[in-house]
Amino acid sequence: MLAVGVLAGLSVLSLLTYGYLSWDSLGLGPGETEATRTGLGEEPGAGAPSSQPHIIFILADDQGFRDVGYHGSEIRTPTLDKLAAEGVKLENYYVQPMCTPSRSQFITGKYQIHTGLQHSIIRPTQPNCLPLDNVTLPQKLKEVGYSTHMVGKWHLGFYRRECMPTQRGFDTFFGSLLGSGDYYTHFKCDSPGICGYDLYENDNAAWDHDNGIYSTQMYTQKVQQILASHNPRKPIFLYIAYQAVHSPLQAPGKYFEHYRSINNINRRRYAAMLACLDEAINNVTLALKKYGYYENSIIIYSSDNGGQPMAGGSNWPLRGSKGTYWEGGIRAVGFVHSPLLKNKGSVCKELVHITDWFPTLITLAEGQIDEDIQLDGYDIWETISEGRRSPRVDILHNIDPIYTKAKNGSWAAGYGIWNTAIQSAIRVNHWKLLTGNPGYSDWVPPQAFSNAGPNRWHNERVSWSAGKTVWLFNITADPYERVDLSARHPDVVKQLLRRLSQFNKTAVPVRYPPKDPRSNPKLNGGVWGPWFKEDEKKKKSDKSKGANKQKKNKNKKKAN
Numbered sequence: 430m431l432a433v434g435v436l437a438g439l440s441v442l443s444l445l446t447y448g449y450l451s452w453d454s455l456g457l458g459p460g461e462t463e464a465t466r467t468g469l470g471e472e473p474g475a476g477a478p479s480s481q482p483h484i485i486f487i488l489a490d491d492q493g494f495r496d497v498g499y500h501g502s503e504i505r506t507p508t509l510d511k512l513a514a515e516g517v518k519l520e521n522y523y524v525q526p527m528c529t530p531s532r533s534q535f536i537t538g539k540y541q542i543h544t545g546l547q548h549s550i551i552r553p554t555q556p557n558c559l560p561l562d563n564v565t566l567p568q569k570l571k572e573v574g575y576s577t578h579m580v581g582k583w584h585l586g587f588y589r590r591e592c593m594p595t596q597r598g599f600d601t602f603f604g605s606l607l608g609s610g611d612y613y614t615h616f617k618c619d620s621p622g623i624c625g626y627d628l629y630e631n632d633n634a635a636w637d638h639d640n641g642i643y644s645t646q647m648y649t650q651k652v653q654q655i656l657a658s659h660n661p662r663k664p665i666f667l668y669i670a671y672q673a674v675h676s677p678l679q680a681p682g683k684y685f686e687h688y689r690s691i692n693n694i695n696r697r698r699y700a701a702m703l704a705c706l707d708e709a710i711n712n713v714t715l716a717l718k719k720y721g722y723y724e725n726s727i728i729i730y731s732s733d734n735g736g737q738p739m740a741g742g743s744n745w746p747l748r749g750s751k752g753t754y755w756e757g758g759i760r761a762v763g764f765v766h767s768p769l770l771k772n773k774g775s776v777c778k779e780l781v782h783i784t785d786w787f788p789t790l791i792t793l794a795e796g797q798i799d800e801d802i803q804l805d806g807y808d809i810w811e812t813i814s815e816g817r818r819s820p821r822v823d824i825l826h827n828i829d830p831i832y833t834k835a836k837n838g839s840w841a842a843g844y845g846i847w848n849t850a851i852q853s854a855i856r857v858n859h860w861k862l863l864t865g866n867p868g869y870s871d872w873v874p875p876q877a878f879s880n881a882g883p884n885r886w887h888n889e890r891v892s893w894s895a896g897k898t899v900w901l902f903n904i905t906a907d908p909y910e911r912v913d914l915s916a917r918h919p920d921v922v923k924q925l926l927r928r929l930s931q932f933n934k935t936a937v938p939v940r941y942p943p944k945d946p947r948s949n950p951k952l953n954g955g956v957w958g959p960w961f962k963e964d965e966k967k968k969k970s971d972k973s974k975g976a977n978k979q980k981k982n983k984n985k986k987k988a989n
Contacts, residue, residue, distance in 0.1 A: 493736020516766030538787025545940035554944035558586020567598030581670030625950025699741025753868025754854035779819035826854035
């Protein structure tokens with residue numbers, strides 16, 4: 430009966446979403462919430478309201494640049510369209526090309542080269558996590574009285590207990606530790622025979638919640654519970670990192686209704702997943718209104734990287750895809766929605782990067798940023814809210830010294846300033862420079878009505894002259910990266926190579942350890958979770974010290 434009730438509730442909210450109803454149609458007057466009208470909010474609302482805003486950061490997974498209604502998508506996203514239209518659309522907004530890098534930069538305000546996570550992602554079997562000496566956003570918010578909660582995908586490492594979300598500043602955590610997994614069973618296989626369960630509540634496997642509920646809906650229900658039980662007069666930070674629309678491509682049947690005409694099966698499934706995500710965000714927004722948070726809230730929406738065309742995503746007309754440093758991998762869907770914005774209903778074309786949320790949100794929360802924290806982000810609230818110029822003039826997209834080297838790269842090609850075999854990308858004002866192997870570089874046209882897949886992309890395929898390892902684009906004039914200007918502007922190339930070299934001098938060593946066989950979930954009750962224990966390490970070091978002592982004694986006896 431409970432499941433039927435939940436489904437009925439979701440159906441009603443689905444009607445609200447797909448009917449394009451305004452918030453006013455819910456019968457809520459200006460500044461009025463369901464809680465104030467019914468008296469639900471009277472008890473938790475005791476005491477003076479906080480001047481600190483409620484912060485709700487929603488991170489979608491693998492959503493392509495085109496995959497939102499207001500960017501021309503055939504996929505309907507009425508909630509996202511409405512929230513963005515009433516807020517500020519970020520149309521010069523950048524993230525990282527993959528999951529872990531974007532998440533680490535959001536939570537620390539630092540580039541990958543300053544955390545050691547500049548190569549790839551954190552794999553489930555690696556003894557690796559966001560370095561423990563990095564202060565996190567939730568830790569800083571807790572210092573100034575915020576209640577901090579995370580729901581969704583972590584993907585910042587878990588090999589030891591100290592790496593877990595609850596040890597990195599979150600009061601509560603409900604979600605997955607890995608980068609992907611089944612949306613219903615929450616199981617993930619990293620390789621044949623290395624499989625385990627991946628759903629957590631705080632520091633323990635959440636077996637009690639294993640009811641076959643689709644993760645997008647399950648996470649939304651958890652958010653509603655948190656909002657219902659918290660006092661809206663006390664500030665809250667909610668980090669909602671949805672699993673959608675990352676593969677595997679799974680969605681409840683009812684969300685396919687509007688997309689039967691899409692012939693490409695991957696695109697059809699992806700569309701259904703995004704429709705469910707859009708409805709979920711509607712439900713979160715309704716809960717913020719119902720329980721008295723909305724009027725003093727800041728809702729930030731972002732994708733973590735570009736879409737993956739082979740898994741249904743679309744970045745058209747941008748070049749490249751997830752995992753690349755072309756615009757299609759790093760230019761993201763993003764907006765801010767808040768009653769506290771001064772310039773509502775506007776578009777921000779100033780340069781904004783995912784590292785900027787760290788100082789921006791701490792400042793909004795009336796927190797302090799320690800002088801010894803070397804941040805790469807900027808406070809961009811006035812840029813977003815008031816339309817002022819961005820303090821940011823450049824972005825280091827990344828320097829990855831261990832990525833596959835470009836065969837023809839050399840110091841000579843980099844004018845003796847930079848080895849162009851190394852994968853790197855940087856943006857300075859209008860200019861963007863790429864070196865090394867920047868990844869899959871085609872433009873993939875919309876796939877909605879084709880099963881042809883890559884065959885249809887040949888007319889957009891790029892063939893570079895042999896030995897090319899440097900590219901230069903004026904992104905403002907050429908956002909689709911169709912005209913390489915590196916030969917025409919060698920002085921600009923040299924300037925950007927020097928800037929890369931300066932950044933590289935501040936880089937810390939790459940953290941990318943080999944996999945640890947102890948990570949196998951079979952050794953941990955069938956669950957992905959912390960496996961590294963300090964006492965084991967101590968015992969090993971004590972053993973090795975003992976062994977060394979014995980060897981020394983033997984050698985002494987021999988010498989005598």
